Amino acid sequence: MMLTIENLRVDFTVDSGIQRKQTLQAVRGVSLELDQGENVAIVGESGSGKSQLFNALMGLLPPNGSAHGSVSFNQQALLNQSDKSLNKIRGKEIGMIFQDPMTALNPYLRIGKQLTEVLEVHEGANFNKESAKRRAIEMLDRVKIKDPEQRFNSYPHELSGGMRQRVVIAMALLCKPKLIIADEPTTALDVTVQTEIIRLLKDIYRKERTSIVLITHDLPLVAGLCDRIIVMYAGKIVETGTVDEIFYKAQHPYTQALLAATPTNTEKSGKMLAIDGQPPDPLNLPAGCAFSPRCAFVEERCKTESPPERKIDAGHLVSCFRENN
Amino acid sequence: MLSYFAKRIASSIPTLFIIITIAFFMIRLAPGGPFDSERPVPAEIAANLEKVYHLNDPLPVQYGYYLLNVLKGDFGPSFKYHDFTVSELIAQGFPVSIQLGLLAILLSLMIGVLLGVIAALRQNSAIDYLVMGLAMTGITIPNFVMAPILILLFGVFWGLLPTSGWGELKHMVLPVIVLSLPQIATVARMTRASLIETLNMPYIRTAKAKGLPTRLILSRHASRATLLPILSWLGPATAAIITGSVVVETIFGLPGIGRHFINGALNRDYTLVMGVVVFYGFLIILMNLLVDLLYAWLDPRIKY
Numbered sequence: 001m002m003l004t005i006e007n008l009r010v011d012f013t014v015d016s017g018i019q020r021k022q023t024l025q026a027v028r029g030v031s032l033e034l035d036q037g038e039n040v041a042i043v044g045e046s047g048s049g050k051s052q053l054f055n056a057l058m059g060l061l062p063p064n065g066s067a068h069g070s071v072s073f074n075q076q077a078l079l080n081q082s083d084k085s086l087n088k089i090r091g092k093e094i095g096m097i098f099q100d101p102m103t104a105l106n107p108y109l110r111i112g113k114q115l116t117e118v119l120e121v122h123e124g125a126n127f128n129k130e131s132a133k134r135r136a137i138e139m140l141d142r143v144k145i146k147d148p149e150q151r152f153n154s155y156p157h158e159l160s161g162g163m164r165q166r167v168v169i170a171m172a173l174l175c176k177p178k179l180i181i182a183d184e185p186t187t188a189l190d191v192t193v194q195t196e197i198i199r200l201l202k203d204i205y206r207k208e209r210t211s212i213v214l215i216t217h218d219l220p221l222v223a224g225l226c227d228r229i230i231v232m233y234a235g236k237i238v239e240t241g242t243v244d245e246i247f248y249k250a251q252h253p254y255t256q257a258l259l260a261a262t263p264t265n266t267e268k269s270g271k272m273l274a275i276d277g278q279p280p281d282p283l284n285l286p287a288g289c290a291f292s293p294r295c296a297f298v299e300e301r302c303k304t305e306s307p308p309e310r311k312i313d314a315g316h317l318v319s320c321f322r323e324n325n
Numbered sequence: 326m327l328s329y330f331a332k333r334i335a336s337s338i339p340t341l342f343i344i345i346t347i348a349f350f351m352i353r354l355a356p357g358g359p360f361d362s363e364r365p366v367p368a369e370i371a372a373n374l375e376k377v378y379h380l381n382d383p384l385p386v387q388y389g390y391y392l393l394n395v396l397k398g399d400f401g402p403s404f405k406y407h408d409f410t411v412s413e414l415i416a417q418g419f420p421v422s423i424q425l426g427l428l429a430i431l432l433s434l435m436i437g438v439l440l441g442v443i444a445a446l447r448q449n450s451a452i453d454y455l456v457m458g459l460a461m462t463g464i465t466i467p468n469f470v471m472a473p474i475l476i477l478l479f480g481v482f483w484g485l486l487p488t489s490g491w492g493e494l495k496h497m498v499l500p501v502i503v504l505s506l507p508q509i510a511t512v513a514r515m516t517r518a519s520l521i522e523t524l525n526m527p528y529i530r531t532a533k534a535k536g537l538p539t540r541l542i543l544s545r546h547a548s549r550a551t552l553l554p555i556l557s558w559l560g561p562a563t564a565a566i567i568t569g570s571v572v573v574e575t576i577f578g579l580p581g582i583g584r585h586f587i588n589g590a591l592n593r594d595y596t597l598v599m600g601v602v603v604f605y606g607f608l609i610i611l612m613n614l615l616v617d618l619l620y621a622w623l624d625p626r627i628k629y
Contacts, residue, residue: 108550
């Protein structure tokens with residue numbers, strides 16, 4: 001296994017100054033494994049903990065966040081390591097693509113500097129300014145940026161959103177990482193640009209065989225790109241399966257509701273189907289299954305007990321008491 | 326760029342005009358005149374003097390004369406120092422004041438930024454609270470209190486530094502410290518807030534995700550955004566240091582412009598006060614223009 005996450009929990013200490021300090025559980029015991037060359041989508045609503053899960057293992061949690069559990073990447077522990085040892089992996093073995101390319105690039109530095117510095121810090125003594133520039137320009141070309149030589153000397157504000165996201169992707173790819181974490185890479189972009197970026201990621205995956213973890217709330221988006229889908233709700237995995245299993249044999253009521261709530265699946269009246277109710281308040285989670293207040297099939301025990309993970313097929317797992325949905 | 330520069334210079338003319346007008350009428354509102362003294366001057370001489378300096382003309386006429394002279398670049402003769410023109414007095418005092426001011430700004434920047442960075446990186450720790458507490462104290466103690474305290478300690482009790490005079494480096498130490506203490510405090514507080522804000526920016530997270538060491542994140546990715554607000558401090562800082570130097574030069578007996586300003590005001594030396602006011606106004610306008618140019622140099626998104 002390339003990446004093994006065992007029982008990962010992420011807590012935030014919330015101090016409003018008025019009330020006493022509270023602990024917010026963003027991720028509540030997540031375990032998952034990822035093989036070299038595998039492509040996985042993490043799907044869930046805002047606040048489901050999907051981003052914090054990967055921020056935690058990259059050491060990017062804000063100061064009030066803490067991570068517990070164990071994470072190993074190619075036999076190396078990742079969780080709660082010093083910046084120094086994490087920096088041998090970050091940007092080199094694991095690349096990251098962020099949600100908002102408008103703010104992910106430093107507005108004060110030229111694109112070229114922001115690209116080549118990845119090589120500068122990871123190649124140490126072998127770093128050569130000329131070859132780094134050449135490789136950065138090649139990479140800009142690789143992510144289909146026109147006039148890469150010119151763009152190398154541009155500032156981020158001189159580029160469009162889609163172009164900037166391509167630069168961020170080029171930055172993540174420069175050291176040929178084994179894993180790319182893409183945290184909602186298309187959310188902030190226009191719909192037409194979204195498709196281009198997804199096409200680019202697909203192309204990268206096909207040619208470089210780099211594993212990609214795609215964090216998103218957009219189920220249809222992942223269909224063509226990923227092998228496996230992991231559905232998260234309120235900090236827990238509720239269902240895991242292949243794309244076909246999730247799309248055609250979804251077991252968890254939340255997954256089913258999520259699939260029903262896509263724009264292509266509208267009622268005859270033209271109204272879009274939505275999931276009733278609100279995601280739970282992470283400071284005040286319901287006992288038992290977190291989805292129970294919104295679930296159409298809720299039973300008595302759902303309100304008190306947490307459903308265990310149940311195997312449907314070899315790779316198809318679901319956390320729900322209800323069978324034969 | 327050049328047209329922007331020209332526009333800014335042009336737009337400073339009305340500002341200077343307003344400064345001159347307000348200052349002219351305010352100093353005239355003060356009771357007494359430049360030739361009043363304890364020993365009365367004979368009436369004929371007083372009349373002669375007032376005639377020479379147009380002081381018996383109606384105020385608007387005097388104002389007109391003054392404006393005309395300023396347009397010609399002439400601030401007139403000093404009423405009190407009869408052998409000097411106002412321009413000569415300013416030229417004499419300027420080297421002293423500019424040395425004090427520049428040293429104070431330099432010291433404030435270096436120590437203030439250093440303290441602010443330390444506080445920001447150790448946010449909410451004992452060091453942070455200590456630095457910010459000291460900064461708060463520095464801001465609240467006025468310079469006319471701080472100066473006598475330092476004179477008492479370093480000059481009188483310990484005999485380490487001279488309490489007045491000018492010419493050697495040791496004469497500058499206390500005045501520069503008094504001038505810069507409140508500014509160090511301001512800069513430290515601004516740097517802390519600015520760096521904390523910058524470190525929360527998404528592009529800092531990108532830099533971390535790329536595997537950059539903290540040293541490089543601070544020096545390359547956080548430095549400019551942190552320094553921009555401190556740059557805009559330079560404008561008001563010039564004003565604060567000028568007003569501070571008026572007090573400090575008087576207390577330490579330094580031959581700068583600030584002392585001319587005080588003496589001019591006390592002696593009703595109308596031309597001298599006016600000259601210094603216009604000069605100060607010009608300095609502050611110039612400094613603000615410089616700040617805007619530095620902005621464009623630091624931030625690639627700003628173009629004039």
